Amino acid sequence: MQLRNIGTIFRKEVKDTIRDRRTMIFAFVMPIMAMPLLMTVIFKIQMGAVQKIEHARSDIVIQNIAELPKDLHDSLMADTSLFQVKTEADYPGKNLLDELKQKAFQLLVIVPNNFTKAIELESPTGIEVYYDRGEELSSAAYGKLDSVMTCYRDRVVESRVVKRQISKDVLRPFDIQGNNVASAQKVAGKLFGGIIPYFLILTCFLGAMSPAIDLGAGEKERGTIETLMVAPATRGEFVLGKYFVIMLTGIMAGLMSLASMTIFFRYMASDPTMKQMAEMLAIQFDMRTLFLILAVVIPVAGIFAAILLSISIFAKSAKEAQGYVGFLNFVLVLPAFAALVPGVELNYQIALIPIVNISLIIKYAIAGTIEWKYVITAFVSLFALAALALYFAKRWFEREEVLFRM
Amino acid sequence: MIEARELCKNFKDKKRGVVKAVDHVSFSCKAGEVYGLLGPNGAGKTTTLRILSTALKPTSGTAIINGTDVTVDPQKVRSQIGFLSGNTGLYGRLTAREMVTYFGNLYGMEKQAIRRRSDELFALLDMKDFADSRNEKLSTGMKQKVSIVRSVLHDPPVMVFDEPTNGLDVMSSRTIVDFIKHCRDSGKCVIFSTHIMSEAMRLCDRVAIIHNGRIYREGTVNDLLQATGQNNLEDAFIKIVGE
Ligand SMILES: Nc1ncnc2c1ncn2[C@@H]1O[C@H](COP(=O)(O)OP(=O)(O)O)[C@@H](O)[C@H]1O
Ligand SMILES: [Mg+2]
Numbered sequence: 247m248q249l250r251n252i253g254t255i256f257r258k259e260v261k262d263t264i265r266d267r268r269t270m271i272f273a274f275v276m277p278i279m280a281m282p283l284l285m286t287v288i289f290k291i292q293m294g295a296v297q298k299i300e301h302a303r304s305d306i307v308i309q310n311i312a313e314l315p316k317d318l319h320d321s322l323m324a325d326t327s328l329f330q331v332k333t334e335a336d337y338p339g340k341n342l343l344d345e346l347k348q349k350a351f352q353l354l355v356i357v358p359n360n361f362t363k364a365i366e367l368e369s370p371t372g373i374e375v376y377y378d379r380g381e382e383l384s385s386a387a388y389g390k391l392d393s394v395m396t397c398y399r400d401r402v403v404e405s406r407v408v409k410r411q412i413s414k415d416v417l418r419p420f421d422i423q424g425n426n427v428a429s430a431q432k433v434a435g436k437l438f439g440g441i442i443p444y445f446l447i448l449t450c451f452l453g454a455m456s457p458a459i460d461l462g463a464g465e466k467e468r469g470t471i472e473t474l475m476v477a478p479a480t481r482g483e484f485v486l487g488k489y490f491v492i493m494l495t496g497i498m499a500g501l502m503s504l505a506s507m508t509i510f511f512r513y514m515a516s517d518p519t520m521k522q523m524a525e526m527l528a529i530q531f532d533m534r535t536l537f538l539i540l541a542v543v544i545p546v547a548g549i550f551a552a553i554l555l556s557i558s559i560f561a562k563s564a565k566e567a568q569g570y571v572g573f574l575n576f577v578l579v580l581p582a583f584a585a586l587v588p589g590v591e592l593n594y595q596i597a598l599i600p601i602v603n604i605s606l607i608i609k610y611a612i613a614g615t616i617e618w619k620y621v622i623t624a625f626v627s628l629f630a631l632a633a634l635a636l637y638f639a640k641r642w643f644e645r646e647e648v649l650f651r652m
Numbered sequence: 653m654i655e656a657r658e659l660c661k662n663f664k665d666k667k668r669g670v671v672k673a674v675d676h677v678s679f680s681c682k683a684g685e686v687y688g689l690l691g692p693n694g695a696g697k698t699t700t701l702r703i704l705s706t707a708l709k710p711t712s713g714t715a716i717i718n719g720t721d722v723t724v725d726p727q728k729v730r731s732q733i734g735f736l737s738g739n740t741g742l743y744g745r746l747t748a749r750e751m752v753t754y755f756g757n758l759y760g761m762e763k764q765a766i767r768r769r770s771d772e773l774f775a776l777l778d779m780k781d782f783a784d785s786r787n788e789k790l791s792t793g794m795k796q797k798v799s800i801v802r803s804v805l806h807d808p809p810v811m812v813f814d815e816p817t818n819g820l821d822v823m824s825s826r827t828i829v830d831f832i833k834h835c836r837d838s839g840k841c842v843i844f845s846t847h848i849m850s851e852a853m854r855l856c857d858r859v860a861i862i863h864n865g866r867i868y869r870e871g872t873v874n875d876l877l878q879a880t881g882q883n884n885l886e887d888a889f890i891k892i893v894g895e
Contacts, residue, residue: 251758254754254757254758255758258743258746258750258754261745261746261750262743262745262746265745265746266745467741468741468742468743468744469737469739469740469741470740470741470742470743472702472707472735472737472740473735473740473755473802475706475707476705476706476707476730476733476735477730477755477758477759478727478730478731478758478759478760479758480727646708646709649707650702650707650708652663652665
């Protein structure tokens with residue numbers, strides 16, 4: 247094994263790969279664009295939906311509105327942007343429950359006869375509200391109505407207590423004050439800690455995929471494999487030269503994606519319209535976290551590169567390779583979802599499972615709660631697998647049946 | 653310079669079982685000589701040449717190339733050989749010069765030597781105009797010239813051509829034929845395979861008729877014609893194989 251030959255092969259493949267537009271899209275453009283695009287779309291949809299529900303005016307029909315106490319009536323009418331109040335007179339001859347189901351309006355309130363009187367006399371009474379739990383707008387309207395009603399009831403209770411010359415403090419013996427001790431980083435880590443490693447691992451795979459197909463199956467497709475096999479460099483030198491280029495592209499793609507995410511979160515957190523999400527966005531990629539993420543991306547790319555190169559050199563054409571890689575993408579990147587599954591915690595066993603360990607380590611690192619003993623365990627497992635995969639790729643490259651498969 | 657001794661190569665094929673692609677093939681070829689393997693598709697020509705150029709290992713038997721046994725030191729054999737086949741491809745995104753330089757480096761040549769030798773060959777083959785444009789933009793004939801330069805850059809004593817004119821137009825075929833003659837005249841040992849009788853007649857000092865992995869008969873074109881009593885190689889071939 248000569249370093250000079252590996253260098254020659256490496257340099258040639260780098261040059262060839264840089265000029266490959268497809269690879270450059272997968273390794274640079276996509277990782278930079280993917281996360282911000284996806285997140286923006288998700289945010290926009292979510293914020294839009296929340297706004298639509300919270301700010302939509304709800305149509306409510308109050309049957310027997312004349313029996314509503316004046317105080318409550320006024321509160322319902324007070325904010326016309328909150329409720330548009332109608333009565334049964336607006337739906338003559340119609341079954342109001344059916345109309346509600348048909349979404350003609352969002353709430354149906356049925357006031358019993360003598361409701362005002364019952365409240366004045368302090369005798370038990372009730373009010374019926376119908377809503378459609380399957381409709382977000384209807385549920386939201388119910389929530390709004392419920393809070394208006396509850397406020398009114400509290401006022402009634404207060405007035406009754408005061409009438410009996412009892413202090414209203416009796417109604418509220420103590421306050422509960424909830425205080426969140428989690429740092430913003432931890433909260434954000436829990437929220438995004440799962441999706442970030444998934445993106446990193448996916449972009450790393452996609453970055454390595456394109457050059458792997460080109461450097462392996464591509465040699466067969468172009469008809470250059472034979473010239474390589476009769477050139478005086480050894481098969482091992484070819485494997486290593488190619489391997490490092492593929493790995494480097496994978497790392498590059500991961501880096502691009504990481505850089506893009508860092509900038510994206512900084513930018514979003516500083517966007518005033520994102521104020522209500524500020525805490526969620528408090529992802530701080532401090533130097534230590536960044537360094538750790540970088541360090542794990544290297545063995546991941548190493549594993550992907552070796553497996554992809556083996557598969558690719560086995561395939562007879564780029565198309566065949568693409569088929570295998572599609573399946574591989576599923577198998578290799580799926581475990582990255584581990585960090586998205588609630589309740590999956592790092593321990594020694596899980597730290598040994600490749601990809602799963604990475605996604606959890608990144609998640610914990612972002613949340614700032616990483617434990618080094620697991621990081622070391624994971625690294626041992628990852629490097630062992632990368633070495634094994636590389637050894638396998640080399641053996642594979644030495645087999646005639648693989649190189650000249652019919 | 654080339655000496656094949658009882659070469660055998662078996663492939664395991666899913667449908668056909670064990671295929672004897674090369675079956676006890678022996679021949680030799682001297683410096684300054686063009687030796688032809690003439691046979692139809694599937695005769696075993698490519699497999700034989702791949703064994704000679706160390707891309708494949710023989711199942712049994714061996715070959716000595718310029719004094720080195722292919723089964724003992726394939727690495728050394730590789731540096732003694734220039735290899736060119738009809739379906740040899742190029743790296744489309746590299747220029748001719750970059751591609752040739754890559755192989756020069758793989759063959760262990762020094763930087764200046766690569767530069768000097770490629771300039772020389774680009775001039776000889778009239779390639780100056782496209783030596784620095786990307787291979788993907790070249791015509792088939794131009795591409796074949798790039799392959800030629802790649803195969804002889806390291807000035808090997810032995811040249812192996814596997815159906816080098818396959819799929820080429822008349823002009824490009826002529827370039828190849830001239831190049832093979834040039835190799836012979838400069839004292840290289842040339843082995844070359846084809847299924848085209850006329851090409852064999854035109855180029856080869858000696859021809860082996862190969863079919864089903866076996867060499868049926870060997871000799872100069874005239875020997876073969878005389879022995880079979882035919883006046884063209886095609887009829888001679890049918891006669892020999894039909895026997
Ligand atoms: N890698 C391989 N695997 C299985 N069979 C092969 C392989 N390479 C060649 N063969 C078979 O060996 C025989 C000789 O093939 P080949 O040497 O390519 O012939 P030629 O070059 O004369 O057309 C054919 O029957 C072919 O199908
Ligand atoms: Mg052939």
